[in-house]
Amino acid sequence: MTPPDVDASLVRAHHEEWARIVAGLARRYGDLDLAEDATAEAFAVAVQRWPDDGIPPNPGGWLMTTANRKALDRLRRESQRDVKHLAAQHLVDDAPPEPVGPVEDDRLRLIFVCCHPALSMQARVALTLRLLGGLTVAEIAHAFLVPETTLAQRITRAKGKIKAASIPYAVPAATDVAERLTGVLAVVYLVFNEGYLASGGDEAVRTPLCDEAIRLGRLLHELLPDDGEVTGLLALMLLTDARRNARVSRTGELITLDEQDRGGWDRGLIAEGHALVRERLAAVAAGGPAPGRYQLLAAINAVHTDAPTARDTDWSQILALYDRMALIDPSPIVRLNRAVAVTELDGPLVGLAEIDRLTDALDGYHAFHAARADVLRRLGRSGDARAAYDRAIAFAGNPAERAYLTRRRDQLAL
Amino acid sequence: MPRYLLSVFGPAARTDYGPYPSKEDMLQAFADTGAFNDRLQREGYFVFADGLEPATTATTVDGQGESPVLTDGPYLETKEHIGGFWVIEAPDLDVALALAADGSKACRGVIEVRPFQTAESVAALLDS
Numbered sequence: 001m002t003p004p005d006v007d008a009s010l011v012r013a014h015h016e017e018w019a020r021i022v023a024g025l026a027r028r029y030g031d032l033d034l035a036e037d038a039t040a041e042a043f044a045v046a047v048q049r050w051p052d053d054g055i056p057p058n059p060g061g062w063l064m065t066t067a068n069r070k071a072l073d074r075l076r077r078e079s080q081r082d083v084k085h086l087a088a089q090h091l092v093d094d095a096p097p098e099p100v101g102p103v104e105d106d107r108l109r110l111i112f113v114c115c116h117p118a119l120s121m122q123a124r125v126a127l128t129l130r131l132l133g134g135l136t137v138a139e140i141a142h143a144f145l146v147p148e149t150t151l152a153q154r155i156t157r158a159k160g161k162i163k164a165a166s167i168p169y170a171v172p173a174a175t176d177v178a179e180r181l182t183g184v185l186a187v188v189y190l191v192f193n194e195g196y197l198a199s200g201g202d203e204a205v206r207t208p209l210c211d212e213a214i215r216l217g218r219l220l221h222e223l224l225p226d227d228g229e230v231t232g233l234l235a236l237m238l239l240t241d242a243r244r245n246a247r248v249s250r251t252g253e254l255i256t257l258d259e260q261d262r263g264g265w266d267r268g269l270i271a272e273g274h275a276l277v278r279e280r281l282a283a284v285a286a287g288g289p290a291p292g293r294y295q296l297l298a299a300i301n302a303v304h305t306d307a308p309t310a311r312d313t314d315w316s317q318i319l320a321l322y323d324r325m326a327l328i329d330p331s332p333i334v335r336l337n338r339a340v341a342v343t344e345l346d347g348p349l350v351g352l353a354e355i356d357r358l359t360d361a362l363d364g365y366h367a368f369h370a371a372r373a374d375v376l377r378r379l380g381r382s383g384d385a386r387a388a389y390d391r392a393i394a395f396a397g398n399p400a401e402r403a404y405l406t407r408r409r410d411q412l413a414l
Numbered sequence: 415m416p417r418y419l420l421s422v423f424g425p426a427a428r429t430d431y432g433p434y435p436s437k438e439d440m441l442q443a444f445a446d447t448g449a450f451n452d453r454l455q456r457e458g459y460f461v462f463a464d465g466l467e468p469a470t471t472a473t474t475v476d477g478q479g480e481s482p483v484l485t486d487g488p489y490l491e492t493k494e495h496i497g498g499f500w501v502i503e504a505p506d507l508d509v510a511l512a513l514a515a516d517g518s519k520a521c522r523g524v525i526e527v528r529p530f531q532t533a534e535s536v537a538a539l540l541d542s
Binding site for chain 2: 116164165166167168170172176
């Protein structure tokens with residue numbers, strides 16, 4: 001039996017040190033494979049030794065030293081003849097990096113490599129979760145409902161491309177950093193959403209993915225504290241995750257925002273999210289750049305989580321925020337969310353007209369039919385509502401969402 | 415330094431001016447591509463570049479059997495064919511991709527960027 005404090009230390013070290021060690025080894029040896037394997041080995045040694053030897057006074061340093069030794073062992077094994085050459089090289093490279101500010105953190109370089117636009121989105125997600133999150137191949141495969149061999153191949157192929165095509169282990173030039181960062185945030189948000197709104201499988205919420213996305217969001221915020229969209233994404237995830245426990249009933253049914261028990265919301269996460277949103281509001285008011293989509297979505301969620309009851313929701317403010325969203329992202333999904341706010345402000349008849357305008361674009365999207373069904377229900381058009389619920393249920397991949405839609409449909413007056 | 419093949423793809427269907435809709439477009443593309451080539455040379459990326467005759471002039475050869483099998487036309491029948499290429503040297507993929515974007519604009523074609531094998535990658539193949 002492992003004493004509980006050792007377990008806790010191992011988990012904490014894994015969360016805090018994994019990415020740092022992979023990133024440090026990747027810089028030193030220029031080989032992601034080697035960095036990943038040596039880091040995994042070091043943690044395996046820790047799992048074996050810490051229960052007997054005790055937790056080292058500096059767990060991060062211990063793990064880094066062990067991982068570095070593992071990496072050198074492997075290089076020796078693989079290339080006996082080159083060992084002197086390697087050793088000589090590493091004597092030079094062993095110098096600690098110059099402290100040149102957070103932007104030069106090895107982990108930031110690793111983030112930009114894992115989320116490089118020359119890699120497919122699937123590859124970016126898998127690499128990010130493996131190399132930065134330290135999730136095992138089995139864990140990632142399980143979370144995305146793909147066979148382990150597929151996931152392992154995806155990671156191997158991506159690392160092969162990074163090496164063969166010389167994808168640089170670097171933070172992009174200042175002129176490209178904003179665009180590249182958008183791609184990084186998209187990866188993190190995709191991981192979060194896949195956890196929060198699992199699109200398939202039997203679980204309503206895949207907590208490990210949500211937790212990992214928030215950890216990545218915190219890491220990005222630590223590395224780039226002045227970037228508005230980085231702050232916005234973290235706030236958005238915190239304010240969404242704060243409602244996690246109130247969002248699914250004991251019987252596994254989705255509970256929509258208006259029916260949630262707000263006492264079940266995590267006040268600590270909400271306070272943290274609100275503070276980040278206020279920070280951005282102040283920065284924008286002081287002449288900073290206009291808020292992007294994550295900041296606007298965070299602000300919308302701040303309005304929702306600010307209301308003591310669903311009735312108190314300030315829908316005019318939410319509509320104003322969706323209007324701003326539509327300016328930077330005039331997609332049908334944004335317009336659907338805007339139409340929901342319109343329904344609350346101007347009534348279901350006006351809302352329905354807005355929703356129906358999106359039929360061509362969103363006919364295959366469950367949330368479109370769910371929103372339409374709800375408006376039709378409020379208008380007393382039970383037959384039409386039933387048909388809309390049927391469509392929504394057919395397209396919904398998440399079991400909790402299906403259960404909720406089914407109950408709503410079955411409650412319709414005949 | 416890593417070497418990359420930049421292959422230019424364009425429509426198989428041709429006008430009198432190759433893949434270009436008009437003579438003016440063709441002349442402008444030639445001028446822009448020439449300027450891009452000059453820049454590659456000046457900045458030290460250029461290794462080789464050239465354009466190809468249309469895919470209809472290609473002959474496919476399979477010499478693996480006893481006697482070679484010849485087929486009239488390109489290896490793959492597709493709507494888009496390679497129309498030319500650059501070989502460049504660049505410090506990393508980001509630089510190669512940025513150059514490819516400029517080259518694509520100059521020659522009015524989509525570009526596939528692909529790294530060449532290196533002594534190191536071939537050695538790894540031999541070791542495996």
